Amino acid sequence: MLFHAIRASGARIYSVSLEERRVEPLSDGGEQFAPEWSIDGQWLYYTASQPGRRERAVYRLPLEGGEAETVSLEPAQAAVDAPSGAVLIAHETLKLQRPTDPEPISISNGPLLGYQSFDVKGGGVYYVSGSTIWFRPFAGRESYAVASHKGSPGPGLSIAPDQSAAYVVGAAVERADIMQVEDVRASLPHHGSRLLGWM
Numbered sequence: 057m058l059f060h061a062i063r064a065s066g067a068r069i070y071s072v073s074l075e076e077r078r079v080e081p082l083s084d085g086g087e088q089f090a091p092e093w094s095i096d097g098q099w100l101y102y103t104a105s106q107p108g109r110r111e112r113a114v115y116r117l118p119l120e121g122g123e124a125e126t127v128s129l130e131p132a133q134a135a136v137d138a139p140s141g142a143v144l145i146a147h148e149t150l151k152l153q154r155p156t157d158p159e160p161i162s163i164s165n166g167p168l169l170g171y172q173s174f175d176v177k178g179g180g181v182y183y184v185s186g187s188t189i190w191f192r193p194f195a196g197r198e199s200y201a202v203a204s205h206k207g208s209p210g211p212g213l214s215i216a217p218d219q220s221a222a223y224v225v226g227a228a229v230e231r232a233d234i235m236q237v238e239d240v241r242a243s244l245p246h247h248g249s250r251l252l253g254w255m
Contacts, residue, residue: 090134103132128153130160133171139194146171150183163192165199170211177215184213189222203237
């Protein structure tokens, strides 16, 4: 498990081993946020402040040692590895930066509720915009509405590994509830097709 913690010296990235009950720092401080493992487990993606810029950019750190690399200067609150060398960037919207594209392209139907309001699964990305959970396949050109979010939506989304359910945050004045939305995969068109990465 990964997390960042904000200390007096800045935001630092840590990993947690639940089996060994150990917390280890993975960065040397500064302003580093929103860590994510790469698909192949060889890199640590994160966002960090840049001198003279208000927004954070995207970096990756090789886990075998070495210097961090700049992945994208696009303003980002979070970023994750995507298939075929692409990077998914979350800021006010979701953008996809492919190696062959000069600029990242916007792929979300409106603004995100927060930088934690998306989850990569099944050959694409689920995300929350407004009161709707959407799915955008990386191989496609549009998003599909899979569920309506009841109540006041809050930031946060997690999709079950088999895509049978979504877990979303329902915000309230004094508390926040986690709600389960069932059958999100069954709501998608082309169910079971190669278009969405399923066999």
